Amino acid sequence: MRDRHEGANMGKENVVLRVENLEKRFGGLVATDDASFEVERGTITGLIGPNGAGKSTIFNLISGFYEPDGGRVEVNGIDVTGRKPYEVADAGLIRTFQTPRKLEGMTVREAMLVGPREQPGESFVKLFTDPEGVASAESANLAEAQRILEEFEIDHLATQPATDISGGQMKLVELARAMLADPEILLLDEPVAGVNPTLRNDLAEQIRRLNEQGTTFCIIEHDMEFVMKLADPVVVLNQGNVLMEGPPEAVQSDERVIDAYLGGDA
């Protein structure tokens, strides 16, 4: 099988995220094996692969939640290999999670306000030495949060408890909040898993809109229809390794990809 892996297209121009020879083992199990790919600025790059292909592991390795056993991760030209998640975020990479956990005891806008990075009010000292600065930053963030909620057409949810909204709405809020962190690249882990078709279209539209406004996306998704409509290029993972990369049409008709999906569970 391995010789049939042609890998991803490397050597792109203007790369936001570069993953090189990434490796991760859990005990004896190889979860990620020499994976390399690049995400070009301004694209929506899809990351697909059969169950157990190592998609989530790669996300966790890139975003600093797992420590790689080998290889290299670069965000915006900064080497973030083995860095802590907050350091990776500082380099401009923000990620979401497959199953967003409900923020108990918070309203939607409160949950949104966790998004902006480097808020002066997150410094314990500044709460006392610079309350005006904290207040003005807070007002600005609040206005920005309100604006983004309006763009997402969910501003009516602002003062709802975050535990009371639906799973699909929560996914929208997650995406909106991630935008408040002002990312260069946004990693979305199964953004439409368990989301109803209407909201699914909403999400696709929002992602496309944000992409047009300049945000780069890298998306893991099981829903093929969703990925193929949205992403270009698509990177296919199989057994912890990059099988191929290409535009959606090429991927869909590629025999190796079909084999991988059919044989993936065998």
Place this chain on the structure above:
Amino acid sequence: MPLLEYLANGLIFSSIIVLGSIGLSLVYSIADFANFAHGDTMTIGAYTALLTFGAVGGLGGAVLGLPYGFFVALLAGIAVAALVAVVTERIVYKPMDVGSIGMLITSIGIAFIYRAIIQLRFGADFTRYDVQTLRPIEWLVQYDIRITEHDVAIVLSAAILVTGLHLLLQYTDLGRKMRAMADNPELARVSGIRTERVKLWTWVIGAGLAGSGGVFLGLFNQLRPRMGFSLLLLIFAAVILGGIGSVYGAMLGGFLIGMIHELMPILTDYGIPIGTEYAEAVVFVIMVVVLLVRPNGIMGEAT
């Protein structure tokens, strides 16, 4: 050369810790929470034995300085500890939906309730079983080992119980399922094991062994309502050392913790100024270090 005596004491104390740690480890993994009431389950075993022994008396003969009646009391202690744990699981833990941290906090409440009830009936003071205090076994004294036949009985009984558990785990269907579930509860659930039944037996076996540990702890020291809670952290240390969810790890962890605890005098013998009053403190520090460097225990994988 008191080393032999330390080792002998270590073996006895280890036996008790092992009996406690197996159940704590199994429940930690299969029911998915740190059960702070486990120590007080041991206390229940001890006081049940006290009551039962008082009621049935010696029943004629004796083995290893222990009347037959004491072994009846031991069985009663095991049975009642298991029963109380199962009833608690059914009426308190099972209907709850508060996550493993909420369960942990709840189990502290349960621990206090157990202890309070025992204290209401027996008072807060020390008591003893009404068995004759023995002199050390004579032929061992020449080797500087002072242990009694009761101590031998503790080690032998613990060995029998642990062997029984080993056979159960290796050669029965229930045992295999239990190991699979302790090892990976999620996987066991999807592979179609009837987890409810396995869970129930886990409580029975875990609490039963804890009950026996409590009975022996009462024989080794004395009985006191706080005895189990005081031992709880040592048992946690054993479980963490052995790796949560591993039965054999718990046995090894219990053995090591018991030994370390009883071998403390060696430090002062060798001029290291840490007295036996710090035996438990040393164990707790070891526990924290293990949590930091090998959170899966010495038998688990390093991460």
Place this chain on the structure above:
Amino acid sequence: MSWLTDPAGEFADLTRAEQGVTLFVVAFAIYLLFGLLRGTLDPTYFMFLLGLASMYALLSLGLNSQWGFTGLINFSVAAFFGIGAYGTALMTASSSPIAGGFNPIVGLVVALVVAAVIAVAIGIPTLRLRADYLAIASLGLAEVIRRIVLNEQGLTNGSAGVRGIPSFFEGWPVLATFPQSMPETTIDPVPGGSVTVAEPVFGIGFTVGQEIVLRTPFWRALLNVSLVFVFLGVSYGVLRRVHRSPWGRVLRTIRADEDLARALGKDTYSFKMQSFVLGSLVMALAGVFYAHLNLYVSPGDLDPITTFYVWVAVILGGSGSNRGALFGGFVVVAIREGTRFLNQISLSLDLGATEVVFSFEGLGGPMRLLLIGLIIVVLMRFRPEGLLPPQRELIWPGTVDEVPEGPDVGVREARGGSDE
């Protein structure tokens, strides 16, 4: 301040739980006032209770900022309480084996510095651990601290404890001699005698209006209560400010989903450390007050049971709610002191020939333990969010309109509705 103009309307706006708590507090206050008037509640003892309750409220505030906001399961509350108490005691007491005789202000500062240092030292290893491991490790390390206090006689006097601790205001102008210099004051609520409301038949009737005499111990207690009120006020003010802020918001996010906070670029380890140290300082402050109230500290003050009292207070009040923590602190003292009275009660029933005597002697301890245990289990089973769950959004005050009150909108409504 519409409570003054329209109390009924304000009351109706509260959630049911809030109404219940309000009624309970009012009823309890009336009961205590009544006791004072009847002369069955000694005003000095009342002041002592108030001080003790405020001390528990402080401890609860400290734990609330660790567990309630950040989700840190700290089982070493008693240790930090003890560090505060021993810190000031060893600096100020005449029997201190290391450095007695300093001004209590020095004691306060030293106690807080030591508490902060130990909090950092404990936090460095444990705050990296999973939540449940933190619980076990912190309980273990608290026990290590207790053993050290108990056994290092050269440092702490060991089991004998530290005696001869001065009052907090020793050496201060005016306040140092305030209790002695206050005249004996007599309060006579009903001038010229007392009123017997009912004939004391069957012990049901009562008399109010006896003279209440306030002597030096009362004035001393009053001074102590003022001190703890200052501690409590400052802590409450600081905590409220930092919690209703972006800082507090990050803490609450960590509690709900630490991975999310990390993914959004928050250095969660640093936030957890700040929260842990802050909470530990408040607990140590409670210990400082205790040392100067009791004038004697011993290793028994580090008993882990104190930790669990404080846990009950926080869970009862509502994790993450500072006013809940205050309420919880007071309830715990009511339980503690209430069960103490059990020891003194004995009922004798004369059933003709035989007299049956029920004595509760010695049952106070286990009854208290039973009550604490039952409260934990019942709360976790039926109301894990506590009686007064937090209701304010953690948004810097002034940048957003207060949540509108009313039946149709608002967090208040939606959150409070969960008790239906």
